[in-house]
Amino acid sequence: MCVHRCRTFCRITMASVLKETAGLYETLKAEWNKKNPNLNKCGEILSKLKISLLELNFLPTTGTKLTKQQLILARDVLEIGALWSILKKDIPSFERYLAQLKCYYFDYKDELPESAYMHQLLGLNLLFLLSQNRVSEFHTELERLSAKDIQTNVYIRHPVSLEQYLMEGSYNKVFLAKGNIPAESYTFFIDILLDTIRDEIAGCIEKAYEQIQFNEATRALFFPSTKKMTEYAKKRGWTQSPDGYYSFSSQQQRTEEVTIPSTELAQQVIEYARQLEMIV
Template identity: 50%
Template structure:
């Protein structure tokens, strides 16, 4: 385009300026059309004659340029285009110093007279915000959102409030271990659940990435300590271990369990080089926990067992027993054989070390898992026998009676009522407390019901409150013998139960008696 005189350029720009002003004053304006007109006008301004530095006596060009750039700044705010807004501000500075928008950037305060700051609403608002921020009065900043001087200011207020919320959220993450969702919303002045979730996720992502970076730096430092040279011919194991432990902690916090597992195994190897079996065991335990978090339970079991073996080798036998007892429940629903193995290993160590209380409890736990595992009655019987021998040494007859009952029931579950009766008679002879036990009669009556091969009588005895109060694993098996009873109504309307038993064992009447026991409802698991 040929260079035109200043007056001609103004005349060319005037129709575009009028269109822009009319479009911008519409409610709402067409932002795309305004942006297109702004581009055309700025192209004209670039040719000269529209800025204070240009030599021209026509002030119309200056007014057109100023108004156009002001609209451009507000249009950029509406579009959320901060770089375009900043460019418009930079182009407006030569025209005047009264820049309310720019004060949101807190850069131009020193350029303005104090009197103007106090009296001009558009200047006073951002100045007050700066004061609130300096004081740390964030609640006043949140309240200030309700009286912004211009709708265009809302864009910058949202940026400011989001920044403040992020800062508060970072502080909350350090100050609280836990905080209710609604309380967090009050502190952040937020009721929007999605926005709260966004902030929480942002904090987590920041912390996780930061922790991973921190862990990687610790690993690099550990590698440096392990390097040897002509002047440093021996690796610094202590410093390397210290750095790896810090890396493990960072990876764990960042939920990077695969990396944490890898570093834990490296750390265990270094501990073994130092012949520190206790700390090597702790590293293997950490690796097992990471594998557990990754749902790799076979690998987890392997590392837990390795940790326990190292504790035993290092003379920390009590710690090994505690570890076996602690990890047993972890594997009960995954692999009961593993759980049984861990309980038995712990029990054997405790038994050798004369920790009778721990040993008896672990043998009992192993037995209860064994009876659940494909009804392995032989193994269960052996484990209960070990438990009873220990309880006799401890003279814990209150627990012994219950274990002896379980041993008798196991024989009944194996369809060997003769062996069950022999055990009952033997226990009565060997253990006076068992013979004097008030529940011994209930046990004898159940055995006699089996001798008579009477399903109804067996069912009736199994439903006695005493049997229904024992361990759930045994109750589950007892319930399989419970059957619905046939009832008939005499003329007086009372419900009676028909008994088909032929003898008069255990004091139960052979004649028709009133039913006092309600049959249990069997579930699918009991019927399998």
């Protein structure tokens, strides 16, 4: 008798939590789909939903049998969480959400209808790894995808092309790719990648030249405005002479450090920038 009452009580409690979770998700979805969602409010709801999903065992664990509806609900929550993390510029949070989502995308791919956001988020994960220079992990994740997706899916093809440009040293193509992103969410990680490339180019310029003209530096570093160039030069400690040339604070260390690869890369990038300017 006691066991029966206990089971009945548990079912009622679980049903209550399930109803509350579904209501929270609808509230989250309504806020998220607004033109300018309140990110703090979304974050608060996501925190509550993660607790509810754990209470309901909706996040896949060994021995837990979940219905298709439960899996889809959990997947939808995690997808919003991943995209929310990008808007909040919270990289660790994005990485945690993606780690959980892979279970739904790969382990349950035969049981669930394909998510409309799957390829976008898997492509974002590739771009994230690329922006962190985690190339080995990038290729590991790529191996989980079909050849068709790699070759034809716009969300996957974009980071794959970027990695190819990086391997070729075709930095101009990487910068041009920013104007051809498949979704606005890609901007965050591609900006991180471009900043990393700029730092590498700037380092090569510092080793290869004694000084560089302002306009030449702006082109070589692919800055869209002189203001951005000025801010960047200040950050690196470059000083500008009255005649418009930058010299570098690391100049005293330069004498014995100049290498042919640095000089060639700097010259190649500057030439790319000139060609790009002519095309534009």
